Amino acid sequence: MPHADIAGVEATPRTRLRWWTELPLILLVYACYSAGRLLARGDVSTAVDHGLAILDIEKALHLNAEHPLNRLFTREAWIGVPADFWYASLHYLVTPVLLVWLFRSRTVHYRAARTWLMTSTFIGLIGFTLLPTCPPRLLDDGHGFVDTMAQYSSYGWWAGEASAPKGLGGMTNQYAAMPSLHVGWALWCGVILWRFGGTRLTKVAAVAYPLITTIVVMGTANHYFLDAVAGAAVMGAGLLLAPYVMRIMERLRTRFGPAATPVAASAAVVAADVGATVTVGSGATSSSIVSGGCQTSAGERIPRQRESRHGSGAGQSASPQDAGDGAPAPAR
Numbered sequence: 001m002p003h004a005d006i007a008g009v010e011a012t013p014r015t016r017l018r019w020w021t022e023l024p025l026i027l028l029v030y031a032c033y034s035a036g037r038l039l040a041r042g043d044v045s046t047a048v049d050h051g052l053a054i055l056d057i058e059k060a061l062h063l064n065a066e067h068p069l070n071r072l073f074t075r076e077a078w079i080g081v082p083a084d085f086w087y088a089s090l091h092y093l094v095t096p097v098l099l100v101w102l103f104r105s106r107t108v109h110y111r112a113a114r115t116w117l118m119t120s121t122f123i124g125l126i127g128f129t130l131l132p133t134c135p136p137r138l139l140d141d142g143h144g145f146v147d148t149m150a151q152y153s154s155y156g157w158w159a160g161e162a163s164a165p166k167g168l169g170g171m172t173n174q175y176a177a178m179p180s181l182h183v184g185w186a187l188w189c190g191v192i193l194w195r196f197g198g199t200r201l202t203k204v205a206a207v208a209y210p211l212i213t214t215i216v217v218m219g220t221a222n223h224y225f226l227d228a229v230a231g232a233a234v235m236g237a238g239l240l241l242a243p244y245v246m247r248i249m250e251r252l253r254t255r256f257g258p259a260a261t262p263v264a265a266s267a268a269v270v271a272a273d274v275g276a277t278v279t280v281g282s283g284a285t286s287s288s289i290v291s292g293g294c295q296t297s298a299g300e301r302i303p304r305q306r307e308s309r310h311g312s313g314a315g316q317s318a319s320p321q322d323a324g325d326g327a328p329a330p331a332r
Contacts, residue, residue: 044134044175048134050131050134050178051133051134051135051139051224054133054224054227055224057226058226063226065225066218069215070136070145070146070148073148074146077152079219081155083220084148084152086212087216087217088158091186094209098193102196106196112243112246113188113192115242115245115249116235116239120234120237120238120239121181124181124231124234132175132176133176134175135223135224135227136224137149137220137221138174147220148220149222177222177223177224179233180222181231182213182217182222183213183214183223183228187232190205190209193205193209194207
C-alpha cells in the first residue's frame with residue numbers, strides 16, 4: 001500500500017472534534033446497522049436460494065475454499081475454538097480501538113476515516129436488505145458444512161444458534177451474510193494500520209488481520225468466499241464515496257449551522273470605516289491615527305490629519321483658525 005494520501009483517509013483539517021459528539025454518532029450508526037440486520041430478514045426460502053446460487057457460481061469458477069477450511073476447523077478444536085472467538089469478538093474490539101486511536105493521535109485523518117467506515121457500513125446494509133443470504137452453516141447437512149460456533153458453543157459466550165450472546169440468538173438476523181462486513185471492517189483496520197501505524201509490527205498486523213479474518217469467516221461456515229469479496233468491494237465503494245459524503249455534510253453544516261457572530265461583523269465594518277491599516281514595506285510600519293472619542297464621517301479629516309497635509313514648512317505657522325476650534329495642542 002503506498003504511503004501517499006489515500007482518497008477518503010487524507011488529512012481533513014476542520015474544527016476541533018469533541019468525543020461527546022463523536023460517540024453518539026458512532027453509536028447511532030451501529031444501532032442502525034443492528035436494526036438493519038433485524039429488519040432485513042427476508043424470506044427464508046429466498047435466502048437459501050441465494051446461498052445455493054453463490055455456491056453454484058463458486059463451483060463454476062472452481063472456487064471451493066469453504067469446505068476444506070470448515071473440515072479443518074471442525075476436526076481441530078485448537079484451531080476451531082480460537083477462530084470462533086475471533087469471529088464473535090474481534091470486530092467489536094479492534095475497530096473501535098482504532099477509531100479511538102485515530103481520534104486521539106491522528107486527528108486530521110480521523111474524520112475522513114470515520115466517514116469511509118460509516119459509508120461502507122450503510123452500503124452493506126443495502127446489501128443485507130436486497131440480498132438476504134443463507135450462510136453455509138445454515139444450509140442442509142447434505143451440503144457438507146458444520147456450524148463450528150454451535151459445535152464449540154460450550155467454550156464461548158455465544159449461543160449455539162448464532163454468534164449473539166447466549167439467550168439473544170433470536171435478536172440477530174442470521175441471513176445477513178452478503179456482504180461480509182467482518183471482512184470489510186477488517187480491511188478498513190488493515191488500511192488504517194498500514195497507513196498510520198508507522199512500525200514493522202503494525203504493517204504485519206495490517207496484512208494479517210484482514211487475511212486471517214477472511215479465513216475465519218469461511219472456516220466457521222459463516223460466509224462464502226464471494227461474501228468476503230463483496231465485503232472488500234463494499235469498502236472500496238465506501239472509499240470512493242466518502243469524499244462526496246463529507247462535502248454534503250459540510251454543506252449541511254454550513255447551511256444549518258450557527259450564523260456568523262454579529263459582533264465580529266460589526267467589528268469588520270468599523271475597521272473598514274475608520275481605515276485602520278498597517279503597511280509593512282521596507283522595514284517601515286505606519287498606521288492611521290484616530291483621536292480617542294472622535295467620530296468622523298466618510299471623507300472628513302480630523303484636525304491632526306489636516307495639519308499633516310501642509311507639510312513640514314506650514315506645520316510651524318499653522319494658526320488655530322486653520323485647525324478649527326477646539327484643535328488639540330501641538331504634539332510635544
